[in-house]
Amino acid sequence: MQRIYFDNAATTALDPQVLEAMLPFLTEKFGNPSSIYSYGRESKMGIEAARKSVAKILGTKPANIFFTSGGTESTNTAMSAAVRDLGVKHIITSPIEHHATLHTAEYYEKQGIKLSLVDILPSGHVDLESLKTLLSEGPQPVLVSLMHANNEIGNLLPIQEVGEICKAHNAYFHCDTVQTVGHYPLNFSELNVHFANGAGHKFHGPKGVGILYVSDEVQIKPMINGGGQERNMRAGTENLYGIVGFAKALEMATETYEQDSTHMRSLKQYMADQLTALIPGVTFNGDWQGESLYTVLNVSFPRTDKTEMLLMSLDMAGICVSGGSACSSGASIGSHVIRCLPNNNEVVPVRFSFCKHNTTNEIDSVINTLKNILG
Ligand SMILES: Cc1ncc(COP(=O)(O)O)c(C=O)c1O
Structure with a gap:
């Protein structure tokens, strides 16, 4: 896989x-x-x-x-x-x-x-x-x-x-x-x-x-x-x-800072646009369009039976993402950062973070997988 x-x-x-x-x-x-x-x-x-x-x-x-x-x-x-x-x-x-x-x-x-x-x-x-x-x-x-x-x-x-x-x-x-x-x-x-x-x-x-x-x-x-x-x-x-x-x-x-950061910034925007268009109910955490790392997009999915298991379902499809920092990824206590943000109870946060090697094709593939998991 x-x-x-x-x-x-x-x-x-x-x-x-x-x-x-x-x-x-x-x-x-x-x-x-x-x-x-x-x-x-x-x-x-x-x-x-x-x-x-x-x-x-x-x-x-x-x-x-x-x-x-x-x-x-x-x-x-x-x-x-x-x-x-x-x-x-x-x-x-x-x-x-x-x-x-x-x-x-x-x-x-x-x-x-x-x-x-x-x-x-x-x-x-x-x-x-x-x-x-x-x-x-x-x-x-x-x-x-x-x-x-x-x-x-x-x-x-x-x-x-x-x-x-x-x-x-x-x-x-x-x-x-x-x-x-x-x-x-x-x-x-x-x-x-x-x-x-x-x-x-x-x-x-x-x-x-x-x-x-x-x-x-x-x-x-x-x-x-x-x-x-x-x-x-x-x-x-x-x-x-x-x-x-x-x-x-x-x-x-x-x-290669200029070209790499431009590439990752566009990946982040593309992923946000695709999620907004294709996955109902998603919101984004933090000041993601403002003063924010171009490498990180933190997404909240509405809490449902399917999204409760999202990290595991994505892992089974070969997609590696995290729910918080690496040490707490997958832990049921959730993220101490997301807990400090408003409206955090009914959502499942997932962090997507990019590097210079990632592509829009990979984003398309992740979006398709998300549609299948959540559909
Ligand atoms: C903001 C921040 N501080 C500190 C650390 C810890 O770094 P290291 O894993 O190299 O000890 C990390 C790594 O996840 C981090 O993201």
């Missing part, structure tokens, strides 16, 4: 050219990057070239980029460092963050740190007035952790504006940029962000590798103690081939 993969916000397929760039570091260039002889030096060079390239693309210096195991670790590190090293006493986040953020914030709440959640508008956007109100309450210092793009509904945060609000209130700002690194041009040094993150597997790079951006404005202590790798910040022999793959994937995504 030919499968159709519309779950690219969960993860993407490794690009063959990325694999090609990684392969030498899985085979002949196997040296430990900390070794001083030639094998070690060539591995080290691979890592530092990757860091330089990633830093340049993201508008920062190599010294501000730390390689990690992915988005979750980077978020945990940023939030933990904010509490431990910057003395943060108050975390402000939103109820629609990724669990990497929410569960870390809840952990620190149990340790005595004040936790506040901003209001979410019916559009799914963060209410910036609510953010300003919370920022003016004590105690200080404050960490604001808000995601740049929501992985379930696609809404985009006005990152520049939020950075300025944080600056005006002397707050630290962590922005989870996992869904936008590799998908949008980003210049970290022009944004008032103290911490940001990325994960290679969201843009055709390998899994298990990510970045944490730490601005010059903050000084944090080592995240993992040990052998002093990552300039003493994250000890442990580096994920050499992952790091090389991350950089190659980001370079490729940057080179």
Whole structure:
């Protein structure tokens, strides 16, 4: 059975050219990057070239980029460092963050740190007035952790504006940029962000590798103690081939950003048009036609016996989509993001998320399958 993969916000397929760039570091260039002889030096060079390239693309210096195991670790590190090293006493986040953020914030709440959640508008956007109100309450210092793009509904945060609000209130700002690194041009040094993150597997790079951006404005202590790798910040022999793959994937995504984003934007619109025309009762979640990821279309189907089983029925037809974030996909508790939106009781939400390889033919095929399942 030919499968159709519309779950690219969960993860993407490794690009063959990325694999090609990684392969030498899985085979002949196997040296430990900390070794001083030639094998070690060539591995080290691979890592530092990757860091330089990633830093340049993201508008920062190599010294501000730390390689990690992915988005979750980077978020945990940023939030933990904010509490431990910057003395943060108050975390402000939103109820629609990724669990990497929410569960870390809840952990620190149990340790005595004040936790506040901003209001979410019916559009799914963060209410910036609510953010300003919370920022003016004590105690200080404050960490604001808000995601740049929501992985379930696609809404985009006005990152520049939020950075300025944080600056005006002397707050630290962590922005989870996992869904936008590799998908949008980003210049970290022009944004008032103290911490940001990325994960290679969201843009055709390998899994298990990510970045944490730490601005010059903050000084944090080592995240993992040990052998002093990552300039003493994250000890442990580096994920050499992952790091090389991350950089190659980001370079490729940057080179073809214009054409790829145009293609995916048109896929999203086409799918929305076809669903509206052919499937009765569908609605779309979030600000899908406005400030929204071009990769994500979150659709609500009216709740019926047939739509209750929709994810499973689609899977049986070879169509891979998700009901929420990857960790909760298929779980009966539903999505914590959709629960924050109005009119969420009588609907079944399905997230369709695209990559540059998807086609309108695939969309037609999914629509036909939906007609059969729901007809
Ligand atoms: C917005 C967002 N933040 C964080 C993560 C976690 O990233 P990782 O799976 O690389 O740990 C994800 C991945 O689903 C995500 O979409």
